[in-house]
Amino acid sequence: MLSELKVMFTRRRTWAMLAAIALIPILLAIAVALTAERLAPGEGPPFLDRVTQNGLFTGFTAMLMAMPLFLPLTISVVAGDTIAGEAGLGTLRYLLIAPVGRFRLLVVKYLGTLAFTVVGTLTLMIAGAIIGAILFPVGPVTLLSGDVIQIPEALGRMALVALYTTISMMGMLALGLFISTLTTIPVGAMTGVLVASGVSQILDNLPQLSWLHEWLFTHYWLDFADILRQPMELSSMGSNLILQLGYVAVFGSLAYGRFSTKDILS
Structure with a gap:
């Protein structure tokens, strides 16, 4: 496992993707700071009107904007490359020559993407x-329920949002691992994961398919707003975790x- 993490986090591509992810809130904050017109409450994407009031909302707003496309895009690159990338480079059979079972290799690859x-x-x-702290005022955070919490607790809730988002990606990572075993072309696997994500989100917005919504792996992606209430509502996190674990199992x-x-030929 440590060798897998070492390989992943010494790749220039990995750091380039992390830099691209970091640019999302940076570009968002700069755009808001340079805009003379201030948004009215509720106008624009959720939380965007709160960014100028408290810079800590920059991260929450950026996460909401990144979830539908950009975050799945970067994660699909990693998920699709797990097995197909090794096969494409001709290193997969050398991994299996070592005393590493195929099940263990899959687990290590999945945990690496996680x-x-x-x-x-x-x-x-x-x-x-x-x-947000550089460009805007930072202070006690007013939650969606109207309650006010101090900065240390707000930072803790930011960590919970990151955890919620990680849980949300678990099913897509498992799907990517499966598709990656079907091909030796990493780009094909990445595309398959991203298309599946897009189709799931489209189906989740069709009211005619309301019976299907709770079974889609993208259904709970944006429900982390419940973490920004007092008392904190974690039922959606629990439902999300159960759903994602189901996708991981399948x-x-x-x-x-x-x-x-x-047959490993490459």
Whole structure:
């Protein structure tokens, strides 16, 4: 596991993607700071009208804006590359020559992508807090319920939002691992994961398919706003975790079923 993390976090591509994630709140804060017109409460994306009042909302707003596309895009690159990338480089059979079982290799690859997700979500929130503190006032945070909390507790809730987002990505990571076992072309696997994410989000917005919504892995993605209430509402986090673990079980099993019978020629 340590060797996998070392390989991942010594790649220039990994740091480039983390830098791109950090740019989301930075560009958002700069755009808001340079705009003379101030938004009325409720105008624009959620939380955007609060950014100028308290810089700590920069991270929350950036997370909401990144969740539908940009965050899944960067994470799909990592998820799709897990097995297909090794096969494409011709290093997969050398990994399996070592005393490492195929199941263990899949687990290590999955945990590696999960580690990247943790670092990516924390990077976004930390970058948002820093640029928000530089450009806007920072003080006690007024929650969506109207209650006011102090900065240390607000930072704790930012960490919970990052955790919630990581949980939200677990199902997509498992899907990416499965698709990655089907091909030796990393770009194809990445595209498949991203398309699945887009289709799931589209279906989740169709009222005619309301019976299906709670089964879609993207359904709870934006419900972390419940963390910004007093008392904190964690029921959506629990439902999200159960749903994502279901996807991990299903697509993890499919990935193992495919990978355990796959002829490794490269």
